[in-house]
Amino acid sequence: MNLHRNPIPVEDAINKVLACQIKGDIERIPLMDADNRILSEDLIADHDVPLFDRSPYDGYALIANDTIDASLHNPIVLDVVGAIGAGSVYTEPLQPSQAIRIMTGAKIPTNADCVIMLEDITEDSPSQIKLIKKMKKNQNISFQGEDVAKGTVIVKKGTKINPGIVALLATFGYKDVPVYKRPVIGVMATGSELIEVGEPLEEGKIRNSNAYMIISQIKRAGAIAKYYGQVSDVLEECVEQMKRALNEVDFLITTGGVSVGDYDLLPAIYQQMDAEVLFNKVAMRPGSVTTVSTINEKILFGLSGNPSACYVGFELFAKPMIDTYLAKESIGLKIEKAILSESIDKKNSFDRFIRGKAYMEKGQLHVKLSGKDKSNMVHSLAEANCLIHLQAGRDDYRKGAVVDIRLIDELY
Amino acid sequence: MNLHRNPIPVEDAINKVLACQIKGDIERIPLMDADNRILSEDLIADHDVPLFDRSPYDGYALIANDTIDASLHNPIVLDVVGAIGAGSVYTEPLQPSQAIRIMTGAKIPTNADCVIMLEDITEDSPSQIKLIKKMKKNQNISFQGEDVAKGTVIVKKGTKINPGIVALLATFGYKDVPVYKRPVIGVMATGSELIEVGEPLEEGKIRNSNAYMIISQIKRAGAIAKYYGQVSDVLEECVEQMKRALNEVDFLITTGGVSVGDYDLLPAIYQQMDAEVLFNKVAMRPGSVTTVSTINEKILFGLSGNPSACYVGFELFAKPMIDTYLAKESIGLKIEKAILSESIDKKNSFDRFIRGKAYMEKGQLHVKLSGKDKSNMVHSLAEANCLIHLQAGRDDYRKGAVVDIRLIDELY
Structure with missing residues (x-):
């Protein structure tokens, strides 16, 4: 059951996914x-913010004109006529030679036009204050609307x-x-070699790690994962399981079964489900056999059973789809430049995306390989926070060279 | 009810918090x-990974010695004696001149010592394959334990x-x-000027935003928040509420009421609760009145009621405490160097931590101010992903200068 596979460039594949433009609802x-x-x-x-003219400090509200002659040699004495706690309001207008104790955030009373800070008061008592500082009109007042005017857009949608x-x-x-709304993404593992995480190992078998990894990637991308376990390797049952799952989710991701081996059912399944295959081969390593298809406004991602290929396939193709669904301001992995901290000797006849650990040093972004990068090695996934993009045909990836990376996780 | 406040340097304050070394349990x-x-x-x-010698490709397992004379002019024909799907095992030893179809991931049968990839086969039928390529012993086999040996530490604790x-x-x-275990952190708002988010605005009042902000900061730091609402402004009731909360949480954070205003109850509360005050003033802006105290192996953070000061106080003092509790590999905010993309004209008589937006440009970290940085402005909090540290006494923060920043959120 071999399907004709025509490899397309990575960016074309990403664009085909993005062109689907499946957007989520609002809640x-x-x-x-x-x-x-x-x-x-x-x-x-x-x-408005502030909603009213208010005091930014603890101090006394007063009329600046009363302090016009204040100096070290000519202290001014004002009568304290009350106190305004934050949240309470003083309704009387302030009169000349009067001051009123005011707390941070409290509303400036009528006629008061400045606030003197507590530490600028020379002497105070419950009934009088003495000051030697000349105050300016409007000094130490946070004016209504000076931070934000009513009706202002504070943060744009998509943030x-x-x-x-x-x-x-x-x-x-x-x-x-x-x-x-966050998309609900179904995850199905295929492969009769898989045993579940809690089961004892058997000869010839391996534990199912890809499904758990994808579920974690889905959550990191801000979506909701729904795990369907392992699908049957009987064609009709498998089609039935996938159809049922597609009814319950926005996207469906399968891992395994998309290679060209005899036991791979997925091409047959796609035919039976009337899926429109957007691409089934990408000119890149790992993950070349990544397949993406649409079925009635839903997307089916067929990721490789190989852990690295599965990981990369998710980040390159499923992540931008999730971003689109969420209408994020920025779609897909952010591309950055980083300095290689070690030489990469691999010859690249294909575009390669290898797992890297990007890190900052004195404000400059560097990147190293995260562990050994054999495609069947799950080991190096642990510390990866980016994919290093090695371009087909280039072999000058020496220590110190600048390379494109795509960020997939925190840098720190 | 003014408490004597003796400002200490920021790093001393952070170290006093870290010295508490309150660590969480394991679950x-x-x-x-x-x-x-x-x-x-x-x-x-x-x-071991692989757990057994396995095929990294779809192909045929065979004995390399059978192909020693293979060439374009001397194709070799081998008998296909079976097929091994991933997860199944072939128990017969392979004999000379035999080959066996093998899927990616399947166990190499006894006697076979290499795998030829499908695309390297010249002709195949269910019973025979023809090949012209000379194979080497051990070629295309993933050997048991070559990725990871049993017992290896794969990821260190604290990650x-x-x-x-x-x-x-x-x-x-x-x-x-x-x-x-994640620490449970109680949050209490103080301040009679506060109304809750769902309530209509009243004259002289503002909506309680700090509590929600802190709860979100707690979650970002990987801890669990428990909201106690607003505390009473009656001393005895407040002490009672805080004592009750402290019994239910690992740390308690209050916002507001730590300034030197007449209506601040917290110093009195600390006395009544027999709290040991680690510091109640820090030589920095904003957040100088941040107070941290210990009460029976629990920590009480008294953050300012001012949004910026509250935000900064949390990140500088509560975040490292959460990291310590979680026994993280790296404690506190990561400090980085970034290039200022605009001049900052403020004179700094204190160490200042202003909110910044750090971003990468061609692999180099830059930072700009996030919005206007007036301490009562909540506006600029939205896009902040770092705190720019302006050192006391320095006023040479010009565009292009390198400045220390502390990262608080994603760069991308």
Whole structure:
């Protein structure tokens, strides 16, 4: 059951996936649950900030004109007529020669036009203060709207919600937050050589690690994973299982069974499911046999059973699709330049994406290989935070050369 | 109720917090829930990888010696005696002039000593293959243990679990994963000027945004937040509420009420609770009035009510404490060098930590101010992913200068 495979360039393959443009719906969720979700509407100020003229310090509100003659040799004495705690309001207008104790954040009373800080007061008592500092009109007042005017767009839709944005959402009364729904992505493992993680090893078999890895990659990308376990290797049953899964998810990812071996059922399955194959071979290593197809507005990703190829295939092709679904501001892996900290001697007849560990040194991005990079080695996956892109035909990847990397995880 | 406040240098304050060395317990959690948790034991290979000599390709296993005379003009014909799918085992020893179809990942049968790839076969039929390529002994075999030997430490404890590590945990049979417990951190807001996020605005009041922000910072740092709402401004009730909360959490964070204003209860509360104050003033801006105290092996963080000061206080002092509790490999904010993309004209009589947006350009780290940096402005929190450290006494922070930054969020 060999399918004709016509390799296409990596960027073409990514673009074919992105062209699908499957976008998620919008939902409103409680502010407390909004971390790391993607805003689906612009965040708009529902009021001026500050909402009223307020004091940025603990001190005394007064009328600047009263201090016009203040100096070391001419201390000014003002009558303290009250105190305003933050959150309370003083309703009387202030009169000349009067001062009022005011707390940080409290509203400036009528007629007061400046605030003197506590440490600038020479003497104070509950009824009087003495000061030697000449104050300017408007000094130490945070004016209504000076930070943000009502109606301003504070954060654009498509932005990931971080603690600072949570603070803004709280400030502007977003008890519920409009965000894009996360896609639900089904994961199915294929391969009769697989045993599950809790089972004892058997001769000739290996533990299923790809499915767990993909589930973790799905979560890192901000989507929801749904694990369907291992599919049957009987064609009809497998088609049935995949059809059922596709009804319950937005995308479906399979791992294994996409190589050209005799026991690979997926090409036959794609035919039976009427899948439109976008590509079934990519001119790259690892992951050349990655297959992506569409079935009724849903996407089926057939990733390799090889751990490295599976990992790379997910990040290059499934990650941008998730970003698109979430309507993120930035789609796909961020491409950066980094200095190679070791030579890579491999000849590249194909574009290669090898796992790397990018790190900063004095503000400059460097990258090294993360472990040995044999495609069947799961070992080097652990510390990878980027993919190093080695271009086909180039073999000048020496220590100190600048190389393109695609970031997949934190740098620190 | 003013407490004597003796400012200490920032690094001294951080070190005082770290010296507490409050560490969390260990728990075992399902592999599916282990993302982003911190490994509490070294991850050890429970078997060789590969577990047996296996084929890295789809092809035919054979005896290299049979191909010694193979050439374009002297094709060699071998009898195909069977097929080994991945996961199945062929128990007969291979005889001279025999070949066996083998799938990627399948176990090499006895006597076979190399694998010829499918594409290197000149002709094949179910019973015979013809080849013109001379094979070498051991060619195309992945040998037992060549990736990882049983007993090897694969990942060190203290490492954050990412998708690659999940794959390794699955490979080595970690159905449950040993991780450090996450600290539970209580959050209490103080301040009678605060109204909750769902309530309509009132004159003189502001919405409580700090508590939500801190809760989000706690989650970003990998801990669990527990929100206690606003505390009473009656001393006895407040002490009671805080005592009760401290019984339920590992650390307690309060926001507001730590300034020197008349209405601040916290110094009195600390006295009543017999808290040992580690420091109550730090020689920095914003956040100078950050107070940290210990009460019976628990830590009480008194963060400012000012949003910027609260944010910075959390990242500088509470984040390293969480890292310590989680026994992370790296504690506290990572310090990096970045190039200033704009001049900062502020005079710095104190160490300042202003919010910045760090970004990469051709592999070089740059940083700009994130929004205007007035301490009462919540606005610039949104895009901050680092704190720019401006040292006391220096005023040469010109465009192009190299500056220390502390990373608090993703760079991309």
